[in-house]
Amino acid sequence: MIGKRLETLRNQGFSWLKRVAVASVAMLAATEAFAVTQAAIVVDAKTGKVLYASNADTKAYPASLTKMMTLYLTFEALEAGRVTLNTRISVSKYAASQPPSKLGVKAGGTITVKDAILSLVTRSANDMATALAEHLGGSESRFAATMTARARSLGMRNTTFKNANGLPNSAQVTTARDMAILGRALQDRFPTYFRYFKTTSFTYAGAKIGNHNRLLGRVSGVDGIKTGYTRASGFNLVTSVNLPDRSMVAVVLGGSSGSSRDAYMEKLVKQYIAKASRGARTAPLVLPNGVAGPAEEPIVEEPALVADLPQPRLRPEAVVTAYAAEQTGSIAAAAAVAVTEVATLTPDEYRAQGDITDDGEEASQALPLPAPAPIARIPVDDTYAADIVEAAERLAAIPTMSGWKIQLAAAPSQAAALAILQKAQTAGGAMVADAAAYTEPVSKGSETLYRARFMGFADKSEALAACAFLVKQKFACYAVAE
DSSP: OHHHHHHHHHHHTTHHHHHHHHHHHHHHHHHTSSOOOOEEEEEETTTOOEEEEESTTOOBOOGGGHHHHHHHHHHHHHHHTSSOTTOEEEOOHHHHTOOSSOOOOOTTOEEEHHHHHHHHHTTOOHHHHHHHHHHHHSSHHHHHHHHHHHHHHTTOTTOBOSSSSOOOOTTOBBOHHHHHHHHHHHHHHOTTGGGGGGOOEEEETTEEEEOSOTTTTTSTTEEEEEEEEETTTEEEEEEEEEOSSOEEEEEEEEESSHHHHHHHHHHHHHHHGGGSOOSOOOSOSBOTTSOBOSOOOOOOOOOOSSOOOOOOOOOOOSOOOOOOOTTTOOHHHHHHHHHHHHHTSOHHHHHHHHTOOOTTTOOOOOOOOOOSSSOSOOOOOGGGHHHHHHHHHHHHOOOOOOSEEEEEEEESSHHHHHHHHHHHHHHHGGGTTTSEEEEEEEEETTEEEEEEEEEEESSHHHHHHHHHHHHHTTOOOEEEEO
16 A cells, blocks of 8 residues: 555656645645734633733634533533433544544544543543544534534634634634633533543553643642644633632633743732632523523723743644555655655645644654564554654654753664653653654764654753653653753
């Protein structure tokens, strides 16, 4: 199969590359239609009173905040009895092909609704969001239309959904105000199911999967909700705070990094929770039929609480995952195959691949690789098409970033280095969530080794702290400044 594709590539020369270049320009134009602007809002969850707002009605891309609405409709289906937590849903080839972050269930497999929910609130699994959409809506496009209709019924006037997972689509937009409405609606309408958002970790197929929301357990009263990130959106976060006498929902869109976004959110929480109402909840935000209750107070824009954050830095968002061609087992061949795959994708399919999300810095979870050594061949099949496309884009040119980096090992093959990085992402959790994983070839005599590295640390202390944590997890590690 792969051999035939490689032969096609050889026969047709570089015409594919030209088509890919044209598609890439179109994709970038589509996914970067908005300049990244930081927006924020803080709302009293009991009354709907706006406690703080800045750029709250500026349109932005939701990224994986989209999954909040996917879960809203899933909770509706549970409440209506159309599914149960134990219902098994099938994973289609299309769902399985969604780019990371993903759970990695193979096409044709099944998963319970409960595990799918948990995968969304912890790993923010793009594949499972699509699987839920297909099961509940018949197709992702029909489910997305229902998502938009539900948004309108809740009063989210400036939100449009085009998919269930938040992967880039220029028509999928929202505002901080609308995300605050959805955050309040989730806990108001589904107090029992809303508790899933505070899940710190769950175990699936023997692997422990942690929640990427780093404010859980760190900021008093925080009990969810969701992170999100793509290049075009910046770093997004919706946070729910529930204390015995006060509650609020806050939204930050367009942060320049996960750590600065979290710091901004923490400052908002600490400054405004004391201003939330001590009284009882007023008329419900969401009525039993699912439509909006009384309107919220109008937003009054205030000066920014802190200086606007710079636009998000451009960096590789995930470990470069390459699956070698059947014939040669080489990384270069996998990239060549990817070129043919990209050229045969529809515009919508290509756009979905074009700006791989790591969902609010959640370390993208690649499909399992074989044992690190020796690795002569890594099999590939159509299930991994999205991963191969991603490999081609990343292998074409991995940008370097000056500053502090950490190195774990120098492996005899790129695949072995990737396997080390994948394990380190899982073990390192939040300590490497803001960093970008990459490999770097280096010649040693007649031998070529591949350094397994993370880059993008803010300073020396951050790099050293990450190394110290990974050393405790049995990894070799040292920090370097370049």
